[in-house]
Amino acid sequence: MIKKVGFSTVDEILDDILKTLSSEFLEKIKKMTVDEFRFSQHADLRMTIKNKYFYRNKSREQLIESLDNKKEYIFLDGDVLSDIVLEKLYERITTMK
Numbered sequence: 001m002i003k004k005v006g007f008s009t010v011d012e013i014l015d016d017i018l019k020t021l022s023s024e025f026l027e028k029i030k031k032m033t034v035d036e037f038r039f040s041q042h043a044d045l046r047m048t049i050k051n052k053y054f055y056r057n058k059s060r061e062q063l064i065e066s067l068d069n070k071k072e073y074i075f076l077d078g079d080v081l082s083d084i085v086l087e088k089l090y091e092r093i094t095t096m097k
Contacts, residue, residue: 006059009066010088013053017045017089026093034090041086049085050078 007013029037038046055078057063064076067084 006057006062007053008059008062010063010085013049013063013085014089014092016053017049017085018092026096029090029093032090034087037090038083038086045086045089046082049082053085054078054081 007016032040053063054060063081067076
């Protein structure tokens with residue numbers, strides 16, 4: 001089996017993060033607003049997203065290309081990516097059954 005060396009889409013990142021979150025934590029997130037969630041994860045998930053999925057991501061170029069508005073993200077950095085991922089993660093968690 002070939003080891004995965006990068007994350008080329010936000011959906012791949014979301015899938016990877018969701019594997020690590022407990023059901024208790026998911027239920028807690030569902031009770032928050034998106035801003036409360038982003039603020040609560042400033043030191044935890046935000047740092048993981050920046051480091052693992054942006055700075056150490058060997059598929060960073062493909063990730064940037066996969067974003068909807070490429071011109072808007074031409075100067076994408078770890079902070080911008082973490083905001084994008086946290087918002088999408090919140091959307092996915094709050095719409096999960």
